[in-house]
Amino acid sequence: MVTLSSSENDTPQPAGCFHCGLPIDVDVDYHQLLDGSQRNFCCFACQSVCAAIYDAGLQGYYQRTPQGVLLAPPPTPPKDIEMYDLDEVQQDFVSCQGELRETHLLVEGIHCAACVWLIERGMMRTKGVESANVNLAGKRLHLRWDNSRVKLSNIINILSKIGYAGVPYDPEAAEGSMKRTNRAMLFRLFFAAFAMMNLNLIAIALYSGADRGQFVGFFHWMAFALATPALLYSGYPFFKGAWSGLRNASLTMDLPIAIGLTVTYSYSLYVTLTGSGQVYFDTVTNLTFVILIGRYLEGMFRHQAVAATNRLMDLQPRVATVLTDGVEKMTSVRAVGVGDMVLVKPGSNIPMDGLVREGSSSVDESMLSGESMHVKKHIGDRVAAGTLNGSGALVVEVQAASADSTLSKIIRLVEEAQSSKAPIQRLSDSIVPWFVLVTLILASITFYLWSDNFEMALMAATSVLIITCPCALGMATPMSIAVASGLGAKHGILVKNGVVLETLSKVTHFVFDKTGTLTEGKMRVDQVIVASGCDETHSLALAAAVERYSEHSVARAVVAAAESRQLSYRNLSVLDFHATAGAGVEAMVEGMPVLLGTAEWLLRNAVTIEPALMLSLDELESQAKTCVHLAIDGQHRAVLVLGDTLRADAQALINTLRANGIGMTLLSGDRRLVAEAIARQLGGMEVIAEVLPQDKDRVIQQLQQRGECVAMVGDGVNDAPALIRADVGIALGSGTDVSVESADIVLMRNELDKVRLATLLSRRTLRTIKQNIGLSFVYNSIMVPLAIMGHVTPLVAAITMPVSSLLVIGNAARIRNLFKE
């Protein structure tokens, strides 16, 4: 193994953190004396993890880390792990044999083989752990331990000390039936492959002359012995599919396959019994094998797409502390009903969707919104399951059962996305029965045409049945969509329904929301300009006192500014809080009316604008600063100057779109000058500023009336109507659930670049679908007439048909290479 930093090297590596290798910020100082030499770290987490590793005598880990691999800083350890010791919680994912227990942990933070070594050594040195086995590919740990000697929570604790976050999970529930059916398919495939290879050898012998020798009977019976189990076992899915199709009075793709297989097999059996003619057992197995391969690949791509959901499932809380008459009791979330009171301790996950009834706290909703900024929650506020409670304890009245929580909805959304069908696919679905019918009729006609010669007629009809198998047609779209949505999910692009994959490639105009979409959406107060005779801190304190009741990004910035200056704004009495969307907020603070908002709104509320405060405003606004005006007791007293930074990837996205000749509009509720400044920074685009939320939707409508196909990119609740109105709505993962629900595409990570990737993906998918459908039409229109004319033997049909299917599958699979360059 190559060493990353050998222990002989006494000078600490100046390049980066000793543990994770990331660069160390100049202003941080985390260091520790280890084995007689000073080591520097990028953060406290790295330092403590490294110290723990040395304490355990596992420093060999650093020698085993491959050179050049940058480890990430250790993930945040899981909270509330004591609950995993409860038997009722464990029953979901632990198999018990008395005190000897067994479970799987999903481990975050595994990067390389050295981690496998570290975890296994670390675990084996823990008393009570019987065996620990890390699966590097699946990032899982299989654990057996003696519950009387060590608790599961202790094990997870040790794991987090050496830098890994482990969460128990149930592999059955996570991958479940999907994996089982996929595996059953794999076994059928194995058997078909085995039978096919052996039969091909026999077939070669027969074709090269053995069919005239003394062994012909033997070869026929051997072929029969191989083909019969292959047909019954490996071909079972086709018969089942055809039969269930027939019972539901619909013609499925399985039907011609099943008929073709049966006819070929029966004829070959007849030949074997009578001893005259040729057998086609090899055709039966070849066909079975190749069609099974197609099905298996399709199942595999679906499976990969589903894997993306597992991480989300993992966020679902498992237990809740229910308060009944002041008594706390820990129960499984499934047992908690609507209306129950649930206690949420600081630092733990909120188990259910509900309303805060007691207490206040800040909640990390990044799981739902992607915003790292904590959201303040007070009595009456809504909290969502899976989000992380901050510093205060909350009593929450449960509003929705666990299965109806926002998180469950998101998970369902993902699942829906994977099974949804594009119109083009619905088209091919409705074609399939007709296709099958035509195939059956054509086969009958062929049989009739050749009826003088029974063997020829049978062979030609079978060729038609096999060769026109609409597999390629039926697989063309689902394969492409499955591959594309799987690839999307892997890159954080959730396609809610297949339709938009089609529409997105036709979009001619993009509309962007400004705040939170093109910009970070994290405002901060840069400057407070006060009128003469006013105190800056006092103004800010008054502003914060009002704004803490608002959820607007400006409000958060003002409150954050007050917090950072440690102003005591919380003890000011605030009454009659009222917010006017897109204008401002007002309240009575200590008996004085305080207004905070745009200058126009202040004017409308009979406030005289102070000219001295307005002097530098134009200049500030042309620098893309937002100015919020503060009026106290009817007097214009101060201007808060707020700044927002452009997202790092905004420029690249705009440039790409412009290069593709796509029109763009910036839509903002903000002042015109500010919005224009942003547009200018991005190289100029149409700006529609000072729109109220309800007007955003109208702007989209106007664009559509001009004949544009519009895609809207937004994040907030106020964008929701526009997201629905637009031909394609793209919500940034910052999704307030309204916007996520209204959008067609959800970008899980807040990266604008994903918009570009989604466009690329949709173009590629549509192109692939068209190619595939074209491919199978060309194939059918050439091969069917040939088969009817009797120029195609079943053998040739059995080779060409799968080849066409494989072409389609291969072509769809090529989508996966899209983001690799």
Place this chain on the structure above:
Amino acid sequence: MEVIYSLIPGMTFFGLVFVGILIWAVKRGQYEDMEGNASRILLDDDEDALLHNDVKDKVAK
């Protein structure tokens, strides 16, 4: 040429045995983690020999 009467069924039988082994291996999870086990064999446990005695004692316990 009569030998093929025993050779072909014999080979087919061996083929079946291999299919059986393959299915058994998949069921046992032999293909679950190709990377991990490949590197695990390289990360041998020679480290303990280099450790101080007190650490070794701790490990031994």
